[in-house]
Amino acid sequence: MPIQTPGHATAALADAPSRDSAFYFDDDLVVFLVERRLFKVHKYFLVRDSEFFRGLFACPTPPGHDPEGSCDSKPITLHDVTEHEFRCLLRFFYESMYQPPIDCLHDWIALLSISTRYVFDKTRDLAITEISKQLADPVQKITLANKYNIPQWLPPAFLELCKRDEPIADAEAETLGLFAVVRIARARELARERRCLTAYSYDEKGVMAVIGIVWPECAHAAAATGH
Numbered sequence: 523m524p525i526q527t528p529g530h531a532t533a534a535l536a537d538a539p540s541r542d543s544a545f546y547f548d549d550d551l552v553v554f555l556v557e558r559r560l561f562k563v564h565k566y567f568l569v570r571d572s573e574f575f576r577g578l579f580a581c582p583t584p585p586g587h588d589p590e591g592s593c594d595s596k597p598i599t600l601h602d603v604t605e606h607e608f609r610c611l612l613r614f615f616y617e618s619m620y621q622p623p624i625d626c627l628h629d630w631i632a633l634l635s636i637s638t639r640y641v642f643d644k645t646r647d648l649a650i651t652e653i654s655k656q657l658a659d660p661v662q663k664i665t666l667a668n669k670y671n672i673p674q675w676l677p678p679a680f681l682e683l684c685k686r687d688e689p690i691a692d693a694e695a696e697t698l699g700l701f702a703v704v705r706i707a708r709a710r711e712l713a714r715e716r717r718c719l720t721a722y723s724y725d726e727k728g729v730m731a732v733i734g735i736v737w738p739e740c741a742h743a744a745a746a747t748g749h
Contacts, residue, residue, distance in 0.1 A: 638671070
């Protein structure tokens with residue numbers, strides 16, 4: 523048998539293949555319980571894209587215990603998230619290479635919900651962009667903006683409600699709440715007083731200025747949207 527010298531060992535190590543820095547995965551499968559459904563998925567996507575899950579998986583396991591998520595009898599339970607929302611998130615990660623992962627507004631909103639809750643920032647940004655393209659209803663936009671902290675949606679949505687001819691419907695008023703309805707009425711009245719809103723035309727810049735007065739918290743968001 524040939525004798526291995528230190529020089530030979532060093533040369534062998536130098537010739538050994540190296541691990542790719544981006545695509546050499548040291549990954550585990552993790553079991554989650556969402557509502558009454560078990561999911562077993564790769565940890566990689568969750569750790570890569572979510573500050574929440576990076577912190578979760580960084581927690582040490584007590585000695586002598588199996589880590590949570592290691593089997594069906596010891597899943598990681600996700601609270602305040604629906605099975606549908608979690609499935610939309612997994613479709614986004616696993617099925618986006620060959621087809622659009624999300625194909626309807628309802629599912630994009632579900633993805634917005636779970637990505638906001640579990641701090642998937644890039645996924646959330648994409649969901650916001652797609653919903654912006656598809657969602658025309660200003661009342662629903664205001665509702666989602668308030669629920670998921672999307673302030674840039676508020677000024678243009680309030681603009682749509684202020685400039686339209688139709689009054690706020692009962693169902694819309696119930697959704698918006700009394701405070702928002704009163705502000706919309708005040709903005710319409712002030713816009714008419716300033717003659718930037720008439721029965722035949724409106725001055726968008728003038729109405730947006732009124733919105734900035736009635737909704738001071740929207741002023742920064744209005745500037746960000748370019749209005």
